[in-house]
Amino acid sequence: MFREDIVTVKNVIKIYRYGKVFYEALRGVIMSIDRGEIVCIAGPSGSGKTTLLNIIGGLDKPDIGTVIVDSVDVTKLSEAELTKFRLFKIGYVFQLYNLIPSLTALENVEMPMYLAGVPKEVRRKRALELLEMVGLEKYAEKTPDMLSGGEQQRIAIARALANNPAVVLMDEPTGALDTENTRKLMTLVKKLNRELKQTFIIATHDILVARECTKIFKIRDGKIEGVCKPSELSSIF
């Protein structure tokens, strides 16, 4: 089978400065991710999962190293170019409070398309399709506070898919969900991966999530400690 790297991370170092204190969040991360994979970045809190995800997603810049996403060298982009990169190449799902509270589910899903300048009719139609895809079309007119945590996360996934991104990045997407909702969410992720060939990169320390991925990168103290398949999980957690 033809393999194509969609994300390549080369020797990425990220140092945070808090006054006079330096904190090395990433210490030379190397990884490559194939198109169409569901990749898990697993590790304890403070291991650098979120930092790595933010750098891949163009929200943060590494101090050293290169990150190539869908043939774009993210580290070389200006701030304005990064904004465009996030809009068209990346879909984001966070742990909590993902949605704009004053907008309805439908409007939240429309948001990235609105920012991309998609005409109203087109984006409305696509947003409804996406809501149907995540099984929440009947909640289109509800605002986030009327939805459960699991439903909100599914809406966030629909929003992440709006502009057909190269990669969907999920930062602890099940951190606030119970087991049942976690399972439902992962079933949805796998379905979307299968049907749309969508690449997902999920940062988590939840074994239930890791088990459903195609590849697991174990991260600790800002370094990739190893890569394994779900079947080898017991040695990681």
Add this chain to the structure above:
Amino acid sequence: MCKRKLRTVLTVAGIAIGVGLLLSLLTISVTGSRSATEVIRRLAGADIIVYNSSRVFFGRGIGVPIQRSSQFPGFSGFGTLVDLSVYSAITSIPGVSVVSPIISFRALLNSTTTVVVYGVEPSTYTAVSSIEVVEGSFLSNISTQQAVVGKSLAEELGVSVGSHIELSYGNTTQIFTVVGMFQTGERFQEYAVYIPLQIAQNLIGVVDKVSQILVKCSDPSSVQDVAQAIQSLFPGLTTFTPSTMVQRMQEAVNTVTTFFASIGGVALVAGLFGVMNTMTMAVAERTREIGIMKAIGASNWFILKLFLLESIIIGAMGSIAGLILGIALTYVIAPMLLQTRVVNSIGFAGRFGRSTTTTILQPVITLENIAIAIALGIVVGVIAGIYPAYRAARMKPVEALRYV
């Protein structure tokens, strides 16, 4: 904005107070200036008014003047009369072009309404005054029982050109034919009747005496000189130059307006800080939201516009609330300022002296002032919103996302 209703309402109120105060004061200032202009227009012609400021209680102790220099002619009753010899003396002063004597008093019209009656000399009066006759004509004959009545008065009494009216003074009653109607635009000024001078003198029983003398100068720049000349000839009389009065009145209105406008300005600046505070809080509260929007591809410009728009909306709401408040305030403040200063000033000029009337000048809220008030609120919204919106736009997405 919608979530924090109370905060938004309070912020809007802050702007509304500033805008409201400024609008009502702008309006009062405009109305004041208009009235001043109106006074100038009405008095156009009469450069100097000469009258006797020593006053008697008419009917009792004539000739025992009680000095009351602040008393104005034409006010509730009338002052000591001026001898007509003054009239001929003034005529011979160099620089004087027209001199017109007037006698004014209160009389009962058709036994029902108290009106101010002006006895005038038609030929000189029309040269000095800018009276506007809207129906019929002004008095034409000095010796016939003709009358020109105010339009409002005529309408109220059902009188028209050609009708007869009765004027009673003391025990004397005379019948006059209405030959014309005049209009001033101010209702209270139209409760007056013009009749020929000599007939007026006969009615109240005086001979060769008048209440005041209107003087028109050939050169407007010589008004002060002529006034001084009259004053030195007749030290017992008072000369009054309307242009000086108008100037003083204008100054008074300006002082009051400036004072209140400063209060309005301070209120508006306080409102501005209120909006800035609200917007800074809104930005802080929505830090995570800003982070999410940036993460999904919103540009700095988009975030800036979003918060600036919110601030402008608050400003605009403040403007609209301020507009309503301003209009309400105008009708509360205006009577206090305009009734005492402007209306009395018109009476002061001695032409239509119903000083006891409660009629006040209608404040005129111009479209221009409304536009200024709305623009002010919006400008406040923009100024107050710029910094918080800029801060929101410059927020680093990674840091914003850490905020929960």
